[in-house]
Amino acid sequence: MRETLRLLCGLQELDEDLYRVKDELRRLPQERDRRREKIDHELSRLNELEHRIAEVRTRIKEIEDMTTGQRQRVRKLENEAAKTTDQALIAAYNHEARSIKRDISEAEEEGLGLVETADKLQREADELRAKIEALEEEFRAYSENVDEEIRVAEAKRIDLEAERNQRMHSQVAPNVLETYEKLLDAREGHAMAMLEGRVCQGCYVTVPNNLYVRLARGTELVNCPSCRRILYLPETD
Ligand SMILES: [Zn+2]
Numbered sequence: 001m002r003e004t005l006r007l008l009c010g011l012q013e014l015d016e017d018l019y020r021v022k023d024e025l026r027r028l029p030q031e032r033d034r035r036r037e038k039i040d041h042e043l044s045r046l047n048e049l050e051h052r053i054a055e056v057r058t059r060i061k062e063i064e065d066m067t068t069g070q071r072q073r074v075r076k077l078e079n080e081a082a083k084t085t086d087q088a089l090i091a092a093y094n095h096e097a098r099s100i101k102r103d104i105s106e107a108e109e110e111g112l113g114l115v116e117t118a119d120k121l122q123r124e125a126d127e128l129r130a131k132i133e134a135l136e137e138e139f140r141a142y143s144e145n146v147d148e149e150i151r152v153a154e155a156k157r158i159d160l161e162a163e164r165n166q167r168m169h170s171q172v173a174p175n176v177l178e179t180y181e182k183l184l185d186a187r188e189g190h191a192m193a194m195l196e197g198r199v200c201q202g203c204y205v206t207v208p209n210n211l212y213v214r215l216a217r218g219t220e221l222v223n224c225p226s227c228r229r230i231l232y233l234p235e236t237d
Helices: 002-083 087-168 174-186 209-217
Strands: 192-196 230-232
Touching: 002 087, 002 174, 002 192, 002 230, 174 230, 209 230
Parallel strands: 192 230
Antiparallel strands: none
């Protein structure tokens, strides 16, 4: 039984490495996705900004077209007024021309405000674009590192799995291995626990003395009554 425990402890050491590597293989792509999402979020903000800039510019163009038409109309009214001596007609022409000029002036004011808005948004968009370019650059380098880390971890995982398979086919009895595997799964990679001064180092519960005696006798596998981990004693030599 002492030999079984020794084998299980060796297996446990290997499994701890394996759990670490597997955890790394899960964590690395997740972290990369999280970073990618941040950049994509900035990209959609930039998209939104550019859309708003386009809208403002369209409105500016509309105002320009409208005021061009209105100016033509004013010139036409002024020409008509010059051609006639009818004072009532001249007054009417002048009245309409003044009203249109007021409209033009209001529209121009709105146009100027919009030009300012467009310029401000454009500056924001330019800054954001530069920021995104820097982030993309950083992400490319980061991503290459992650690829390398994943490659290394994957190679290590394959090695560990191979060694594990080899050990599994060694002298440990199948029913013991089954117990071990179940615990490994339930206790996230820690199936074994050292008993130190009657305290289980897996869950820090003090076990009854008779359990200690059974374990010291070395004729059977003893589980912690609290966390169920397979107990072993510290090396005495
Ligand atoms: Zn325990």
